[in-house]
Amino acid sequence: xxxxxxxxERFVDQGGPHLVATVNPEFVMRAQGDGEFxxxxxxxxLCLADGTGVVWAVRRRxxxxxxxxxxxxxIEPLAALCARRGFRLFLLGAKPGVxxxxxxxxxxxxxxxxxxAHAGGxxxxxxxxxxxxxxxxxxxxxxxxxxxxxxxxxIDRLRDRLGVAVAVGVGGSFDxxxxxxxxxxxxxxxxxxxxxxxxxxxxxxxRRMAVLPVYALKVLSAGK
Ligand code: UDP
Numbered sequence: 001x002x003x004x005x006x007x008x009e010r011f012v013d014q015g016g017p018h019l020v021a022t023v024n025p026e027f028v029m030r031a032q033g034d035g036e037f038x039x040x041x042x043x044x045x046l047c048l049a050d051g052t053g054v055v056w057a058v059r060r061r062x063x064x065x066x067x068x069x070x071x072x073x074x075i076e077p078l079a080a081l082c083a084r085r086g087f088r089l090f091l092l093g094a095k096p097g098v099x100x101x102x103x104x105x106x107x108x109x110x111x112x113x114x115x116x117a118h119a120g121g122x123x124x125x126x127x128x129x130x131x132x133x134x135x136x137x138x139x140x141x142x143x144x145x146x147x148x149x150x151x152x153x154x155i156d157r158l159r160d161r162l163g164v165a166v167a168v169g170v171g172g173s174f175d176x177x178x179x180x181x182x183x184x185x186x187x188x189x190x191x192x193x194x195x196x197x198x199x200x201x202x203x204x205x206x207r208r209m210a211v212l213p214v215y216a217l218k219v220l221s222a223g224k
Pocket of ligand 1: 094095121122145146148171172173174175
């Protein structure tokens with residue numbers, strides 16, 4: 001977490017645009033068959049391991065990685081960093097009102113934080129208003145919560161028009177941090193069982209999650 005925050009701080013000091021992706025096994029599996037998504041992930045300045053499944057694969061390939069950095073865990077310390085350094089934060093995505101509620105929470109925890117929020121949407125019909133708001137806030141760090149792969153494709157499509165230093169795809173994090181969705185308990189996350197918790201709460205994900213055993217087999221068969 002501390003090196004992820006250090007990298008993001010460096011990206012803002014450098015100026016943008018930098019894409020930060022929070023990669024989980026579903027990302028990896030999609031990228032195998034979706035060349036555009038693979039290209040966008042390859043173009044990321046930083047890919048964070050969102051969960052135990054990716055940490056496991058990375059370690060098996062002989063890379064050292066201290067641990068996962070999930071999008072939902074990144075947001076609060078990132079907001080604190082933004083407050084400390086005077087970086088301007090923008091929360092984009094989720095259902096109407098959710099990003100506003102999270103902005104209020106983050107402001108309460110960090111009175112110096114400059115944070116704005118907008119629900120918007122990934123389709124081009126939302127672009128004009130979203131860009132206007134992002135520019136008007138003089139945004140440095142933009143968090144995009146449209147879910148994957150829509151959020152990464154959206155960041156890539158508008159990359160040169162965003163005018164931000166860093167754009168981070170954060171999936172359903174706004175729902176977690178405002179208490180609309182409940183995350184798996186820490187012991188389950190540590191044991192790599194977050195998928196089981198999600199399946200119990202959101203059974204419609206079963207089709208998306210069918211790739212997970214294939215992911216595990218691929219990681220095992222790729223060797224060390
Ligand atoms: N979302 C959105 N606009 C859309 C589709 C989804 O803002 O057109 C939001 C949705 O409200 C949710 C997030 O994107 O907050 C996706 O959450 P999910 O947990 O499905 O994403 P994942 O973490 O699996 O990528």
